Amino acid sequence: MPDEAEISSVCAAIGEEGIGRVVAAFYRQIPNDDLLGPLYPPQDLAEAETRLREFLIFRFGGPEYYLHHRGHPRLRMRHAPFPISQSVRDRWVALMDRALAEAELPADTAAIMQAFLHHIATFLLNS
Ligand code: HEM
Structure with missing residues (x-):
């Protein structure tokens, strides 16, 4: 796991735009994914993309849009409605790895x- 200084340096290094490209590449895969697709709200995918993008911008040391729009992240609580088994976690990580590669x-x-993302994904295991 990277240390706090490394985590909070990401947004300065690649900008909100860089983080946004990763999140967009991740969400592009969701509708066609057999495991993850059914978990995400189909009519609300653009808003879901905004929530993850704003969270990561905040967590990676950028502006706090997420806190203003959503309040404290409480990620485990917010993921409680979704059964996150090892295979679901591994699929989420695989899609995110592909998104990171695509963003170059x-x-x-x-x-x-x-x-960081792998670590939090493991922390969110709940079934
Ligand atoms: C382990 C596999 C994961 C699964 C299956 C999963 C699934 C989901 C789903 C179905 C949603 C609801 C979509 C929405 O309407 O916003 C969501 C929201 C969210 N996820 Fe995950 N997620 C995972 C990992 C992560 C990780 C690793 C992070 C952060 C590093 C994360 C951050 C978020 C955030 C910030 C939201 C929006 C919360 C809110 O403000 O309501 N998720 N996730």
Whole structure:
């Protein structure tokens, strides 16, 4: 797991635009995914994309849009409605890895993001 200084340096390194490209590439895969597709709200996918983008911008050291729009993240509580087994977690991670590769970010920043996202995905296991 990267340290706090590394995590909060990501937004300065690649900008809100860089984070947005990763999140967009992740959400593009969701509608066609047999495991994850059914978990996400089909009419609300653009808003879901905004929620994840704003959370990551905040967590990676950028502006706090997420806190203003959604309040405290409480990620485990917000994921409680969705059964996250090891295979669901692994699929989420696989889609995110593909999104990171597609975004072609500087390798050191991509590695920090990847380690952070994998760690939180494991933390969210709940079934
Ligand atoms: C482990 C696999 C994961 C699954 C299956 C999953 C699934 C979901 C689903 C179905 C939603 C609801 C979509 C919406 O309407 O916003 C959601 C929301 C969200 N997820 Fe995940 N997620 C996972 C991992 C993560 C990780 C690793 C993070 C952060 C690093 C994350 C951050 C968020 C955020 C910020 C929201 C919006 C919460 C809100 O403000 O309501 N998720 N997730």
